[in-house]
Amino acid sequence: MPKLPSHSLFDPIIERRHSNSIKWSKYADQDILPMWIADSDFAVPTAITDALHQRVDHAIFGYSHAPERLTQLIVDRMATRFNWQIEPEWIVYLPGLVCGINLCVRAFTDDQQGVVTPKPIYPPFMSSIKLAKRPLSTIPVTLQNQRWLPNLQHAELATNTKLMLLCNPLNPGGTVYNRQELTQTLAFAQQHDLLVCSDEIHSDLILDEHASHIPFASLNEQAAQRSVTLIAPSKTFNIAGLGASMAIIPNPELRRRFNKTKLGIVPDVNALAYTAAQAAYEHGEDWLNQQIGYLRENRALLTAEINAMPFLKLHPIEATYLAWIDASALPVPNPHTFFERAGVGMSPGADFGNKQFVRLNFACSRALLVEALNRMKTAITQLSAQPE
Missing domain, CATH: 3.40.640.10 (Type I PLP-dependent aspartate aminotransferase-like (Major domain))
Structure with missing residues (x-):
């Protein structure tokens, strides 16, 4: 995989498994990376937390x-x-x-x-x-x-x-x-x-x-x-x-x-x-601009790696942090279940209207994205190696 630059704002992996997060609670007790529901794993701009602290200190809601x-x-x-x-x-x-x-x-x-x-x-x-x-x-x-x-x-x-x-x-x-x-x-x-x-x-x-x-x-x-x-x-x-x-x-x-x-x-x-x-x-504008830069780099990595894997295709993503991956060539009955068993929890395409696709949320730490891609690659390699 190509080495991409580090961004201190977005690289840290923040523990979310026990924070009542819908995204992370789904697989809290399993070795499955949650790459499904559309929220990011990035800490919000400090201006937001500062404003919230000030409002909370008022103590009336x-x-x-x-x-x-x-x-x-x-x-x-x-x-x-x-x-x-x-x-x-x-x-x-x-x-x-x-x-x-x-x-x-x-x-x-x-x-x-x-x-x-x-x-x-x-x-x-x-x-x-x-x-x-x-x-x-x-x-x-x-x-x-x-x-x-x-x-x-x-x-x-x-x-x-x-x-x-x-x-x-x-x-x-x-x-x-x-x-x-x-x-x-x-x-x-x-x-x-x-x-x-x-x-x-x-x-x-x-x-x-x-x-x-x-x-x-x-x-x-x-x-x-x-x-x-x-x-x-x-x-x-x-x-x-x-x-x-x-x-x-x-x-x-x-x-x-x-x-x-x-x-x-x-x-x-x-x-x-x-x-x-x-x-x-x-x-939040400066933070947003930095996030866009990070997401563009994640997108570039994801697109290159997915399109280098057998059976998968990812067409250009112009916006969002959600990759719509075509797995119709994958010789398995359910692509979502296949990748979930490999340790990557994406959104099933069936929820959107096409069960031959999966949707991957790449608004996450670069390290987590790399790990997810490695797991997907390993699963496909093992599948390709199986005798017909």
Whole structure:
């Protein structure tokens, strides 16, 4: 394996097995490296912990509303990072992005109205439709010029479909939609009169130096008025457990329906989550830039090693820290189980809609990634050596 430079911020392996971590508790008593659920193993920026310490020292944790400073930071961030001019009143705070997806399904469709989603896709897309008992349509995600993209020409919409779930950057697959692809998506939504719920939680984690995130709603006024954009600092700064997310809804009628559905069911964001989000957006940029550099190096190592192994293929990852590995050539009935037995616990592709794939989270220490790759390589070598 090539030797990559060391980064003191991200190289340490922090013990998480007994910290109530969902990711690490899954294999707490087994020699299996957890490379599955999408949280990173990186310590957050010190600005976040400093802000949390200060808030904890206040010693009162009553009901809280969003700080005006946080709202302005989000408005400024959308303008400076993505060239998207938004208004403060468009922002609706949520205690998690997944509840935003579920709210969109329930607010903008009824029992007889359908939802269309790409597939394979992040599992809450599918579960939100199933839980709401809405008619489901899918758009197959296919490989197009080495990039995973929904194939709009092969979409088969159920009668009376009203909502499209969009994931940009795409999870799994890591594709960053370019302007032409988003414009085609908008045309598809206009043709079928669809509202669009755009999950853009990974928009800060663009790894391809030639790609830029474009919010769907920023395309033009037509896109803005038919969309809900979901964002969060959770993946970017590893604060998913604190639960601070935002829906940006330019259309006042859609915003009213969204808030009405939320009322009495979805709780407000808590004081510590607001504190962490504000500190992240106000002081976390340098840390984020260093993290992007580290993830790019992990991606380069991972891509080279996976593509050097028999039976596996990893196409370019433009964004996210999630590798969508094609194991369809692997001569085993279940790739996820095969690698789990080898000591690498990835997300099963079946959860996303294709059991011949596995998804690997590479937001971890370089040493842990190397160990995982070595285990995968050993397992495949042993498999290749077995007599037919």
